Amino acid sequence: MNDMRITELRRLRGWTQERLAEESGVAARTVQRIEGGNDGSLESLSAIARALGVPVRDLFAETDAAVLQPEVRGHDERAAVEQERRDAFRRAWRYLFSGTGVGVSILTVVLISAHVWPGVAVLVVGAYWAGGALVGRFVMSTVIEPWLDRRYPLSRAWPSA
Known part of the structure; x- marks a missing residue:
């Protein structure tokens, strides 16, 4: 693969490899392997780039589109x-x-009025509204978000409210 700048970007933030692994959600060994010059999956590179706050192309020492591997080109657009x-x-x-909820509310008012x-x-x-919000959050965090993680691996969940 191309020369990587992950070590440089990580050190600029004062992070250890373990901290980068924690922030990105990849294994510390994966960070070590990628920094050691081994290839990383596009999902791992995407997670590391997101943690470092840079586009994936900035992880590479040479970001000329002609030099980058095809799967890296266009990554930001796919993400x-x-x-x-x-x-x-x-x-x-x-x-x-x-x-x-609006339908339930209107129906309830109509049935009470009649x-x-x-x-x-x-x-x-x-x-x-109260119970639905609690059940909705539960279903979102336990069922829907994990499904969305698998379906759209280059995306990220909204911060919890």
């Missing part, structure tokens, strides 16, 4: 596309939750 798809999925999930349900049924609205 941007994957990130947009991941973000769109998460927005759709939130729109689904909000739209369903005297089909007693007034205390308004608690259904609060239960949906």
Whole structure:
């Protein structure tokens, strides 16, 4: 592969190999191998670049597009596309939750106004929004985010709220 600048970028931040491994989520041995001149997977390089706050192409000593291997060329564009798809999925999930909540709220008000349900049924609205938010976060963190990680490996999750 090409000469790497990972060691230089890591040292500029005052990080050890272990710290870079921790920040990037790759094994310390992987960092050691890549810094030692061995090839790294595109996913590992992407995670390291993200931790260092640089595009993948900046990990290479020579960033002329003609010199970089084909899988590295265009990495930033692929990562941007994957990130947009991941973000769109998460927005759709939130729109689904909000739209369903608005529907539940309107239906509850209509049924109470028509005297089909007693007034205390308004608690259904609060239960949906509070309980749905908790269940939604649980499903997002335990099911959806891991699936998105596998489907879009060059993207990253939104920070937890």
